[in-house]
Amino acid sequence: MQPKAQSSSLVRLFLAADKTPLGLLLLAALVGIIAGLFATGFQAGLHQILAWRVEGISHWAQWGLPRWILAVVVTAAMTALSLWMTFRFAPEAAGSGIPEIEGALDNLRPVRWWRVVPVKIFGGFLAQGGGQVLGREGPTVQLGGAAGKMVADIFKVNKDNAHALLAAGAAAGLSSAFNAPLAGVLFVIEEMRPQFRYGLISIKCVLIGTVVANIVCRSFLGQQATIEMPSYSAPALNTLALFLLLGCLFGAFGILFNRGVIWTQDWYARYHKGILNNRLKIGAAVGALVGLFTVYGPNLTGGGIEIIPGVTVGSFGVGMLLLLFIGRLITTLLCFASGAPGGIFAPMLALGTLFGMCFGTLSHSIFPSLDIQPGTFAIAGMGALFAATVRAPLTGIILVIEMTNNYLLILPLLITCLGATMVAQALGGKPLYGQLLARTLAAEAKAKAQAQQAQTEKEATAA
Known part of the structure; x- marks a missing residue:
């Protein structure tokens, strides 16, 4: 067999052995695009909210109001409003959101993306825009996971493929938050290892989603490192x-x-x-x-x-x-x-x-x-x-x-x-x-047990 023919046979054999549906890989890329846009918009919006807060306090301070009082009132109001929005409409959007994604990968938690996405974005704007000591990476991981579940629901993919898209969104979210694509992939594989289903299809989806999301973020925010500092030589x-x-x-x-x-x-x-x-x-x-x-x-x-x-x-x-x-x-x-x-x-x-x-x-x-x-x-x-x-x-x-x-x-x-x-x-x-x-999970199980007990006691009393 000629070398060229042999090479062509090997390529055909490789492609034939690859059972990953092309449509799923395209959906992973779509998840990456959405997760990248979420992360970029969240970061840009957060910077704008912070700027508005500072400008607003400075404006009112010109009228003789003490700056510290204005800062206390404004930040207290923003934090309270953020908590009200979160626990009133989407309690699962509270805190980091990463445990929620881990629970979803283990089929222990639902991903109600239609309510998590707006609450996580606007609640995050209020809390972090007020100066809270919180990071944007947890929200972007949860938003990325929500993007994966959104695409899975819209295109009605099966449970295994939905799991892969959810993981791809989570990796894309972390990658976008820190401009760190490899760390995003490793985070899902290493930190979420009890929940992540290792397989060629899942790995491909995670890689594609992460790469696409990072390209989207770099297109808007640039390719510089997240933290600018000196480049150190190797220590002795x-x-x-x-x-x-x-x-x-x-x-x-x-x-x-x-x-x-x-x-x-x-x-x-x-x-x-x-x-x-x-x-x-x-x-x-x-x-x-x-x-x-x-x-x-x-x-x-x-x-x-x-x-x-x-x-x-x-x-x-x-x-x-x-x-x-x-x-x-x-x-x-x-x-x-x-x-x-x-x-x-x-x-x-x-x-x-x-x-x-x-x-x-x-x-x-x-x-x-x-x-x-x-x-x-x-x-x-x-x-x-x-x-x-x-x-x-x-x-x-x-x-x-x-x-x-x-x-x-x-x-x-x-x-x-x-x-x-x-x-x-x-x-x-x-x-x-x-x-x-x-x-x-323990708190929810306890609340459910208490509700059932209360219902039982009510029925017994009525009888």
Whole structure:
């Protein structure tokens, strides 16, 4: 057989072996387009809401009203309205939304995209536009998953293919939030591994959806890295033990952080007891506090991505880094546990950067003979806290590299994230999103049991 004929036969054989329907791959591309548009619109709208808020407060301050009072009132009102919209029309849109997608992939949660999409977008605008310490990545993952379910419903695909489109939308959402396509793919494969159905068709859909969504976002927002910072050289080999130590510290802190999230949610639940008015009171109080910080401590508010470049170039001393770390830890827990639509990725990345930079600066002072670049520890800290809390080390490593364009730091990132994951696992920690999903399912089962008991008692009384 001639080489050309043999080559043609191999191509035909490969195509014949590929059982993926072309229509499904086209639907995955459509999911990517919709998810990319959702993410782009959400980011652009959020920036506009933030600008309007600042301009409005500045305008009214010209009339003699104290700026801090205006900020407190406006942010409290925006937060309360966001919570009212969320828990009145789509409670599943509260918080990050990632546990909801994980539950949907496991056929434990419905995806009511027709109500989640508008509530997640406008509720997110109000909460995050007011300065809440929340990230946009959770909403974009849920919006991407909703896009996948929307396309599956409209085109009436079967259950297995709908699962693939849902996963493709979730990956596309994370990819679009951080301009990190590979991290989006890894997040679904690694973090959602108990729910994701591994197979050639599913993998293809995830890859296509992620690539298309990222192209859409880059078309509107540009191709630059999400976080602009210096490109660091590879650290000296004799400093790698310090990265392992940093990872171990983050492993222990990651467990405390996850427990802090759960404890804060429990604290809120004891007060609001599922009553909407009580939720709004809590939200208004948290919003008022955040509004005050937007005037007197702006670095304690917002998602946190915006402060990372300044931290890594040494704009803050050790004392200020610790204060910001503690302050943002408190505001992160208060804002996220309130149930306002928003993610926790970005706040965690900021916390990891602050502590990592503090560790790197102290290490540089203690070991002056070593060639230590404190900024490299800040970048390693970003991935380490993510790995310890979410328990997805590969996603954390690739996410940080893609966000910062620091590809030469892959070795210290591997060491730090591996150390954080192993320590967290050894100490009995559990992945954050898995815990949140389990709590949601348990709360709903309890509410259903109480409703059935009440109905039974009512019927017994009537009889």
